[in-house]
Amino acid sequence: MKEKFNSQNLQEKDVIITIKRIGINGEGIGYYRKKIIFIPGALPEEVVVAKITAEFPHYLQGELIRIKAKSPHRVAFPQGVDPAVGGLELAHLSYPQQLEFKRDNVLAALSKYHPRGFNKYKVKKTIPAPDQWHYRNKAQYQIEQDHGVTILGLFAPNSHKLYDLPVMPTQSKATQATELAIKDLAAQLRVPIADPFRHLDGLKTIVVRQAQATKEIQVTLITVGHQITNLPNLAQKIMKLANVVSVYQNETDWRNPQVWGNKTAKLLGKNQIIDEILGKKFALSPRAFFQLNPVQTATLYTEALKFLDLSPEDTLIDAYSGVGTLGILAADQVKQVIGIETIPDAVADAQHNVELNRIKNANYIQGSVEKVLPELVNNGVPIDALIVDPPRTGLAKSLIKTLFKVKPRTFVYISCNPSTLAQDLVLLSEIYNVRLIENVDMLPQTPRCECVVKLTLR
Numbered sequence: 001m002k003e004k005f006n007s008q009n010l011q012e013k014d015v016i017i018t019i020k021r022i023g024i025n026g027e028g029i030g031y032y033r034k035k036i037i038f039i040p041g042a043l044p045e046e047v048v049v050a051k052i053t054a055e056f057p058h059y060l061q062g063e064l065i066r067i068k069a070k071s072p073h074r075v076a077f078p079q080g081v082d083p084a085v086g087g088l089e090l091a092h093l094s095y096p097q098q099l100e101f102k103r104d105n106v107l108a109a110l111s112k113y114h115p116r117g118f119n120k121y122k123v124k125k126t127i128p129a130p131d132q133w134h135y136r137n138k139a140q141y142q143i144e145q146d147h148g149v150t151i152l153g154l155f156a157p158n159s160h161k162l163y164d165l166p167v168m169p170t171q172s173k174a175t176q177a178t179e180l181a182i183k184d185l186a187a188q189l190r191v192p193i194a195d196p197f198r199h200l201d202g203l204k205t206i207v208v209r210q211a212q213a214t215k216e217i218q219v220t221l222i223t224v225g226h227q228i229t230n231l232p233n234l235a236q237k238i239m240k241l242a243n244v245v246s247v248y249q250n251e252t253d254w255r256n257p258q259v260w261g262n263k264t265a266k267l268l269g270k271n272q273i274i275d276e277i278l279g280k281k282f283a284l285s286p287r288a289f290f291q292l293n294p295v296q297t298a299t300l301y302t303e304a305l306k307f308l309d310l311s312p313e314d315t316l317i318d319a320y321s322g323v324g325t326l327g328i329l330a331a332d333q334v335k336q337v338i339g340i341e342t343i344p345d346a347v348a349d350a351q352h353n354v355e356l357n358r359i360k361n362a363n364y365i366q367g368s369v370e371k372v373l374p375e376l377v378n379n380g381v382p383i384d385a386l387i388v389d390p391p392r393t394g395l396a397k398s399l400i401k402t403l404f405k406v407k408p409r410t411f412v413y414i415s416c417n418p419s420t421l422a423q424d425l426v427l428l429s430e431i432y433n434v435r436l437i438e439n440v441d442m443l444p445q446t447p448r449c450e451c452v453v454k455l456t457l458r
């Protein structure tokens with residue numbers, strides 16, 4: 001827990017701050033009495049009046065009150081949605097500047113951790129998304145009741161305050177409409193809503209995912225507790241909504257800090273929805289990871305596979321493989337693909353996707369990359385080519401140690417977190433040259449980055 005100081009003096013004050021830059025979470029950064037202050041919604045070059053809302057040993061948190069001098073790059077924030085909501089942290093910044101920010105973010109992480117030769121890395125301009133609005137194919141909204149009013153939406157970052165989202169400008173229209181329709185149906189059927197204050201069972205989260213190619217929609221109702229009054233009736237009504245082909249229930253309990261619980265069961269409809277990327281089909285079950293912006297996913301994968309110099313005799317390891325996307329797309333260029341993934345449902349989807357695409361040379365193994373990769377090496381499997389696409393935490397040190405022994409000839413690292421990427425490159429750059437870093441904008445209006453890095457053995 002961060003220690004918070006209750007300095008009455010500072011917190012009562014309105015202060016004037018000149019914003020110097022944007023932080024990794026999209027906030028404006030300035031200084032007050034030599035201490036760094038984070039002000040969400042403020043932009044570089046702006047002079048703002050802010051209220052200090054919290055003081056910590058090394059920084060201050062501020063709230064934007066008024067802009068005295070406005071940035072030329074400020075644009076109107078979308079109407080009908082609270083700026084505090086997560087997912088729109090950069091929506092007040094012009095799109096070309098968002099792209100610059102994402103590149104600068106990578107450069108800043110590199111200069112903070114300075115992996116070997118980082119000054120010479122070629123960090124290319126961020127590839128823009130053709131659709132900057134309504135691109136998200138998955139909505140995961142929390143539902144709560146506040147004094148008899150039902151709220152369906154997202155929490156503000158780092159808070160438990162839920163914001164109602166009658167509109168969400170980055171969400172695809174179909175997923176947004178399905179969320180709102182389910183909210184109405186749940187109210188009509190008086191389905192109990194989970195109560196986080198009194199710990200009462202009920203519906204907690206509504207997840208709606210749509211496959212872009214087939215338009216099929218999969219709904220998952222995350223509940224606290226199993227037997228929820230009228231849930232089967234709700235599922236039946238949901239199946240009648242446009243494009244919905246499957247409804248699942250995922251069960252959690254109040255002890256679990258994650259959104260999803262461990263038990264997932266189909267209530268009605270198909271097991272999976274089918275999407276298509278670069279001509280290959282991908283079946284997706286509710287727990288399986290799939291990128292949120294389908295148009296940019298094709299660009300991201302194209303860039304990643306271009307960076308891998310594959311040859312027909314290669315064994316390619318698709319590490320952190322999800323439903324097998326990257327390996328399946330590369331399978332016809334190599335001798336064999338071995339994918340590694342922890343989530344059993346995702347591995348089952350990957351095996352299914354291998355068959356769906358009539359691929360004969362790809363296999364997916366369930367387990368952690370840290371554990372499975374050394375086992376493959378011990379069993380004499382040649383690791384010629386490697387693609388890693390880890391979660392935000394980056395690569396485990398033990399995995400990097402294994403890579404030092406195995407030294408795959410060609411290696412691509414896809415990262416959604418420049419900070420852990422730069423830290424991993426500090427170690428990897430001892431044996432690899434970093435040739436190119438490409439940033440693909442997967443999530444416009446947010447500060448999130450997605451980088452593809454080409455590494456070649458020294």
Ligand SMILES: C[S@@+](CC[C@H](N)C(=O)[O-])C[C@H]1O[C@@H](n2cnc3c(N)ncnc32)[C@H](O)[C@@H]1O
Nearest residue numbers: 289320321322340341342343368369389390391
């Ligand atoms: C960013 S996703 C990438 C998935 C896939 N490459 C794609 O593009 O759809 C990361 C995946 O790694 C899996 N994962 C997380 N930690 C893992 C680990 N230690 N070993 C293997 N897989 C892991 C997650 O379940 C998730 O599917």
